[in-house]
Amino acid sequence: MLPALALVPGEPAGVGPELCVRLAQIPRQDCRLVALADPQVLQAAAQALSLPLRLRNEHEATERPGDLRVRPIPHAVSSVFGQTDPRNAASVIQALTAAAQACLDGEFEGMVTGPVHKAAINAGGIAYTGTTELLASHAGREVVMMLANDIVRVALVTTHLPLRQVADAIQPALLRDCLRITRDALRHDFGIADPVIAVLGLNPHAGEAGHLGSEEIEIIEPVLAELRAQDWQLVGPLPADTAFLPQKLSGFDAVLAMYHDQGLPVLKYSGFEHAVNLTLGLPYPRVAVDHGTALELAGRGLADASSLFAATGQCARIALQRRRHHP
Known part of the structure; x- marks a missing residue:
C-alpha cells in the first residue's frame, strides 16, 4: 500500500x-x-x-x-x-x-x-x-532543520536566530542533541547504517587553534570527542570555507553547520531548484x-x-x- x-x-x-x-x-x-x-x-x-x-x-x-x-x-x-x-x-x-x-x-x-x-x-x-x-x-x-539536494545535506545547530545570539546559543547540550537527531535520521530515514557527519567550526578557520575564537576548543571539540568514543563517525570541527569542496563532500553523508547562513548559501547555490527542507526528529x-x-x-x-x-x-x-x- x-x-x-x-x-x-x-x-x-x-x-x-x-x-x-x-x-x-x-x-x-x-x-x-x-x-x-x-x-x-x-x-x-x-x-x-x-x-x-x-x-x-x-x-x-x-x-x-x-x-x-x-x-x-x-x-x-x-x-x-x-x-x-x-x-x-x-x-x-x-x-x-x-x-x-x-x-x-x-x-x-x-x-x-x-x-x-x-x-x-x-x-x-x-x-x-x-x-x-x-x-x-x-x-x-526537539528537532533539527536539514536542507538537502542531490549534492549535499546540511543540518543546522541554530536556525532563525540573529547572528549576534548564535555564539551564546552554541552549547554542549544543544550540539549533542543536534548530532544525535541528525545521526538517527540519517540511519532511520535515509538508510545509512554508519553515517559520516562533518561538523563545521563556528569561527573563521575553525578558530585557528584559539586565536580566532575559543568555541571550537571549549565546546565543539569536547562534544565530538565524547561521541567519537561511542564509535560515531564525526569529522571536524572544520573550517566552513573549505568543508564544501567537492573532494571533501564526497566523504560526508551530511554537514552540520552552526548557523543558518553558514551552510545554506552553499547548498542553495549547488542546486536550489531541487533542494528540500526536512524537519528531523x-x-x-x-x-x-x-x-x-x-x-x-x-x-x-x-x-x-x-x-x-x-x-x-x-x-x-x-x-x-x-x-x-x-x-
Missing part, C-alpha cells in the same frame, strides 16, 4: 496552491496525496494556469492527471494572487496543525508543505517564527519546499514546481524507509 501523505499548500496568495496544481498533473506512483487546503484557492490556481483540476473526496481513487484528493480547510476571506491577507493567518496555521495531528494519529505517514508567509501570519496576531518550530512545539519534540517525516511564497510570481504560471516535486518524492521515500525500520 502506498504511504498516505498530507499536502499543505501554505500561503494562499503565494505560489503554493499553483505548485500543488502542477503536482496533481502527474499521478503519483510512490504515495497517496491528500491536500489540506481551501478548494476555491486550488481551483483559482488551476484556472490561472489553464490546467485541469478535479477535486476528489480524500478516500476516492484518483488515476487521471488533474485529480487531487482534498480535505477542505477554508480560508476566512477570498485570496488574491500576490496580496497576503492577515485574516487568513489562522486558517494557514490550522492546515499545518491539522496535517501534523493527522500524522500523529496515524492517518498520514508524512506531510509535505508549501511556502508560508511569516509576516502575514504575525500580522494576523499569531506569533510565528517558522513551520519547523511550530511542528516541533506541536509534537513536543518528528514522529513522522515532514518535507517542505526550499523557497518562499514568491508573491510576485503567484498566478502567472512562472513558478518552478521542482522543489515541491522533490519534497513529495523525498517524503514518500522516508515514509517507506520508516516502514522498513519499524514494520
Whole structure:
C-alpha cells in the first residue's frame, strides 16, 4: 500500500496552491496525496494556469492527471494572487496543525508543505517564527532543520536566530542533541547504517587553534570527542570555507553547520531548484519546499514546481524507509 501523505499548500496568495496544481498533473506512483487546503484557492490556481483540476473526496481513487484528493480547510476571506491577507493567518496555521495531528494519529505517514508567509501570519496576531518550530512545539519534540539536494545535506545547530545570539546559543547540550537527531535520521530515514557527519567550526578557520575564537576548543571539540568514543563517525570541527569542496563532500553523508547562513548559501547555490527542507526528529517525516511564497510570481504560471516535486518524492521515500525500520 502506498504511504498516505498530507499536502499543505501554505500561503494562499503565494505560489503554493499553483505548485500543488502542477503536482496533481502527474499521478503519483510512490504515495497517496491528500491536500489540506481551501478548494476555491486550488481551483483559482488551476484556472490561472489553464490546467485541469478535479477535486476528489480524500478516500476516492484518483488515476487521471488533474485529480487531487482534498480535505477542505477554508480560508476566512477570498485570496488574491500576490496580496497576503492577515485574516487568513489562522486558517494557514490550522492546515499545518491539522496535517501534523493527522500524522500523529496515524492517518498520514508524512506531510509535505508549501511556502508560508511569516509576516502575514504575525500580522494576523499569531506569533510565528517558522513551520519547523511550530511542528516541533506541536509534537513536543526537539528537532533539527536539514536542507538537502542531490549534492549535499546540511543540518543546522541554530536556525532563525540573529547572528549576534548564535555564539551564546552554541552549547554542549544543544550540539549533542543536534548530532544525535541528525545521526538517527540519517540511519532511520535515509538508510545509512554508519553515517559520516562533518561538523563545521563556528569561527573563521575553525578558530585557528584559539586565536580566532575559543568555541571550537571549549565546546565543539569536547562534544565530538565524547561521541567519537561511542564509535560515531564525526569529522571536524572544520573550517566552513573549505568543508564544501567537492573532494571533501564526497566523504560526508551530511554537514552540520552552526548557523543558518553558514551552510545554506552553499547548498542553495549547488542546486536550489531541487533542494528540500526536512524537519528531523518528528514522529513522522515532514518535507517542505526550499523557497518562499514568491508573491510576485503567484498566478502567472512562472513558478518552478521542482522543489515541491522533490519534497513529495523525498517524503514518500522516508515514509517507506520508516516502514522498513519499524514494520
